[in-house]
Amino acid sequence: MIDLTALSAQASAPRLLDFGGFLTPTLGGPMQRVDRLGNRHALDVTLPPMRADPEGRVWVSRLKRAKTEGAFMRFPQIGLRNGVSGAPVVAADVAAGRTVPVAGLQPRCEVKEGQWLSVIHAERRYLYSVDAGVLAGADGTAMLAITPMLRTALSAGDVIELVQPHIEGLILEDFGWTIDKARTIGLSFTITEAA
Known part of the structure; x- marks a missing residue:
């Protein structure tokens, strides 16, 4: 690669x-x-x-x-101003669907509608966009709705590139x-x- x-x-x-x-x-x-x-x-x-x-x-x-x-x-996420988002990871195994449970976010971190992220699973990156804005909880967790649907099962601990996603x-x-x-x-x- x-x-x-x-x-x-x-x-x-x-x-x-x-x-x-x-x-x-x-x-x-x-x-x-x-x-x-x-x-x-x-x-x-x-x-x-x-x-x-x-x-x-x-x-x-x-x-x-x-x-x-x-x-x-x-x-590129032109014009998007993100603060510190922590070290986000997939919080639990996910087999399919349009939502991803996230842990490791900065408490009260805002993830914005239309923001992009990439998830690294089995040494491959998958690019998604966020469907609805969400504020992380005090414990740094959030549930992100994404587009498109997941194309592979995700494992707990998979890294999420939120501040600087990749294709x-x-x-x-x-x-x-x-x-x-x-x-x-x-x-x-x-x-x-x-x-």
């Missing part, structure tokens, strides 16, 4: 990859939403114009490796570059969560 967090990049808002759908009755009944497990995010990244050496050389090298090995990078995944598209492109235009790529 290639760490792209040390390199500067500008990222657009993520896209939700939705594998669910709508059932539309042929004879005019009500439409029905069918959710399927596996909804996840993709993040489009645009690099600022850079010199071919050293920044362009390093980025091209890491992106080539990330194409086959996968990558992770910081997920982890694959670079699926082919990308090319030229010396001119790396020097004056910048490179772009997309990280798509693999699980």
Whole structure:
């Protein structure tokens, strides 16, 4: 897994990859939403114009490796001001669903609606957004409603990256570059969560 967090990049808002759908009755009944497990995010990244050496050389090298090995990078939360959130972890085993019990938060810490978090389970990061704001209790616990649904079972003690979440995944598209492109235009790529 290639760490792209040390390199500067500008990222657009993520896209939700939705594998669910709508059932539309042929004879005019009500439409029905069918959710399927596996909804996840993709993040489009645009690099600022850079010199071919050293920044362009390093980025091209890491992106080539990330194409086959996968990558992770910081997920931007533009304008979000978070205080100290403690050391959040999953409080109990969770098999499935849309809520995560959290312990280890700073007492009375606010987790805001629309805030992002990543959960590290079995050495893989999963990116989620918070559905409703919540204030941690005096004991540092909270129940977080999230989107999308959990894509893997979580274990008590799994680390939650709340202040600085990350997206982890694959670079699926082919990308090319030229010396001119790396020097004056910048490179772009997309990280798509693999699980």
